[in-house]
Amino acid sequence: MWLSPGGEKLPEKSTTTFTLPFTGIEVTLHLQDFFGLGVVYGALIAGVSLQLIGRRSSMALYDVLLTYTLAIHVWPGQASRLAMWNRMFMGIAVGALSAIIPIYVCEMSHHKLKNKLMLLLPVFVAVGASCGRAIGSAEYEAPLRSHVFGNVAQYVPLFACFCGCWATAHAFASCLIPESPHYLLGGTCWDDPDDGRVSYTMLRRERFDGGPTKRSSVSEQIRLPWNPFCAPGILSDGKNRKALLTGIGYMFVNQVCGINISVPFMSRVLEMTGSCVRLQTLRSSLSIDVIQVIMAIIAMTIIDKVGRKLLLIFSVMLMSVSSGGLVVCFVLMKLKIDIPDSLDWLPLCLIGIYICAYSIGLSPMAWVVTSEIFSIQVRPYGMSITTAAHWMSVYFILYVRDGVFNAVKVDNFLISIYALGLLLALFFEFFTPKMHVGSLKI
Known part of the structure; x- marks a missing residue:
């Protein structure tokens, strides 16, 4: 790719x-x-x-x-x-x-x-x-x-x-x-x-x-x-403007909370525990891809039963809880507080929960949400701009993650993810635009 x-x-x-x-x-x-x-x-x-x-x-x-x-x-x-x-x-x-x-x-x-x-x-x-x-x-x-x-x-x-x-x-x-x-x-x-x-x-x-x-x-x-070039018309209606801002913001936040930038910070927590697991290797990356596939398949089986909004809220809340747990582990190790040997598995478990939570909701639901929040008249242009925002976010994250990793402290980053997860849960509950019917039920 x-x-x-x-x-x-x-x-x-x-x-x-x-x-x-x-x-x-x-x-x-x-x-x-x-x-x-x-x-x-x-x-x-x-x-x-x-x-x-x-x-x-x-x-x-x-x-x-x-x-x-x-x-x-x-x-x-x-x-x-x-x-x-x-x-x-x-x-x-x-x-x-x-x-x-x-x-x-x-x-x-x-x-x-x-x-x-x-x-x-x-x-x-x-x-x-x-x-x-x-x-x-x-x-x-x-x-x-x-x-x-x-x-x-x-x-x-x-x-x-x-x-x-x-x-x-x-x-x-x-x-x-x-x-x-x-x-x-x-x-x-x-x-x-x-x-x-x-x-x-x-x-x-x-x-x-x-x-x-x-x-x-x-x-x-x-x-x-x-008019094949009427893309500015997407901004002429308040609902479409809200949908466009929501789609662009969703794609950007999806990458900010994504695995590409989170894994390096979480790897540092594992290194402090003395774990032999390394997340930034080929085997670990392939394992994460397998987890994403499995969790997306699980999401396919439960989405009609639990609903899209509930699945998104569950995903971001679980991500927030796991990142909060990693903050606690990191602070305890930074303060050199003795942790029982029986809890050495906890950071790795929290990282696994974060990856699973991201892969079951926030990541795969991006295309489901953004393809339906636009009205039918402007959907081609809205989805086009939103997809471009997705790729720009990927491009941005790939080329700034090393600088962010060196400039931002691990605990500060994990606290930011914790707070962002809570804000996303509130947003999905109260401010997500109504999804338009995409299939022709006529």
Whole structure:
């Protein structure tokens, strides 16, 4: 994904330096930086393509682009400049798909299956992250990878070919699935309510009941004057502004409380206990990915029974309690207060609880919440901006976590997470915007 084998492919040519205008500041970009810029830009332009050519055509388009960039990625003897631009276009494809797929799943899923299908997205993301780390992520030492997986270099082209085949199959499948009735019934340049009826019939295997009157009312509900570049319209309504701020804030907080930045601080608590467990190794990272997959699957089984709001509140409260417990453990060890040997397992247990709590609620529910808080008229643009905010948050956290780790004390960080968890619980209870129905129950 973000940190991938490309950095090792061109070790002496994988960076470029340019000077910012008006400031004279020199900036050095690596291959993963080009991917980061591309993924943010791809998420931003996804809303326009969704309005111009529809959901399934957009998916097929960016799948083809992703396949093309993967083919260039494994092509021997490529120049460094080509590798950098190729990594940017790869990011554009990934960013756009990460915004388009949740919208399509939200709009096309049956209301009884929607929550479960939306929670499949973080499962695939965690599996993909595990594969990327195992095959050759640049943040891990090569000897460790070689010890676990042998000669990693031989797997890189094979893994890229597998991803390309997957993207190609997804592009062909996108041509066979029905277009979203939300798009066909909306105010597009080729608006045709009859196409929306046919699409609904293909999807549900049942007739579009209600006749012309009901079909007309549904069309009016989601109609806007057709303008593929009307993204500023999302700010013209108070509810949409609230939904946009909520989505952007959710994505940022999701990364601030996430494992990428929390694990280094929690590792220091384990080191003080003399534990032999190290969280910042390849094996530990893969174990965390497995935990995320398992907890997301558990969330799929219980979400319809307990509800989304209750699951989110439970998740952030459990994260707050576990981080508070780690603060107590850290302070006791810092004051050199003797702790019974029988409690040496407690910090590791609290860290496990934190990871499980994050993985069962706050992390996987991000796509469920943000795909439904926007009204149907502005959903493509709202989800596009929110997804871009997600990737910008990932980019920000990855590149400041080392500085934060060195500048912020462990107990201060854990106290901040404790307080933030309590505030999030209050927010989810009282201030979360109403979620709009994403499936066509018509």
